[in-house]
Amino acid sequence: MTTTKADDKAQAKAEYNAFLAACPSRQLLDRISNKWVVLILCALGGDTPEHTGTSPTPQAMRYSELARLLTGVSQKMLTQTLRALERDGLLTRTVTPTVPVTVTYQLTDLGHSLHHLTQPLRHWAQTHMDQVQAHRETHDAQTS
Numbered sequence: 001m002t003t004t005k006a007d008d009k010a011q012a013k014a015e016y017n018a019f020l021a022a023c024p025s026r027q028l029l030d031r032i033s034n035k036w037v038v039l040i041l042c043a044l045g046g047d048t049p050e051h052t053g054t055s056p057t058p059q060a061m062r063y064s065e066l067a068r069l070l071t072g073v074s075q076k077m078l079t080q081t082l083r084a085l086e087r088d089g090l091l092t093r094t095v096t097p098t099v100p101v102t103v104t105y106q107l108t109d110l111g112h113s114l115h116h117l118t119q120p121l122r123h124w125a126q127t128h129m130d131q132v133q134a135h136r137e138t139h140d141a142q143t144s
Contacts (some may be wrong), residue, residue: 031088036081036119039070043116044107047122056119060094060106089112129139 005022018025031037042048043066046056052111067078082105085091089134090111107115 028088031084032114033061034081034116036070036073037075037079038122039087040066040081040085040105040106041090041111041115041118042122044071044105045112045119047115047119058107058115060104062102066105068144085111 005128013024016025017023018029022076044058044061046058048056063082066082067073067075070078073081074079082091082093086093088103090107091105094104094106096104
């Protein structure tokens with residue numbers, strides 16, 4: 001039986017089957033698999049280099065704190081990523097009327113539930129990087 005694009009889209013939305021091209025959950029997977037998203041969620045979840053080996057405690061962070069922690073992220077990328085995460089309901093942005101204005105970001109319950117997945121992902125990447133690098137070098141030597 002053949003299906004039309006409209007049928008595929010309706011099925012993808014009804015079932016949220018990421019294997020179907022029209023499924024909106026693909027956009028969400030694309031967003032949450034971004035390195036900056038993973039690192040922001042880890043930072044706001046309290047999983048930072050200063051807290052290695054301890055149980056992470058979620059924390060509110062200012063934009064400048066995030067920018068310092070996430071070395072290499074551009075101002076534009078950090079701003080876009082924070083806005084997207086706020087739109088998706090993964091973090092909240094709180095503006096406090098001080099001089100100058102204080103803006104903090106904090107995980108929502110939904111964001112915290114995702115942090116439980118991104119934290120082990122970050123740890124896995126750091127723990128296995130030597131092995132991955134060795135495989136890359138072996139592969140590159142064989143294909144050259």
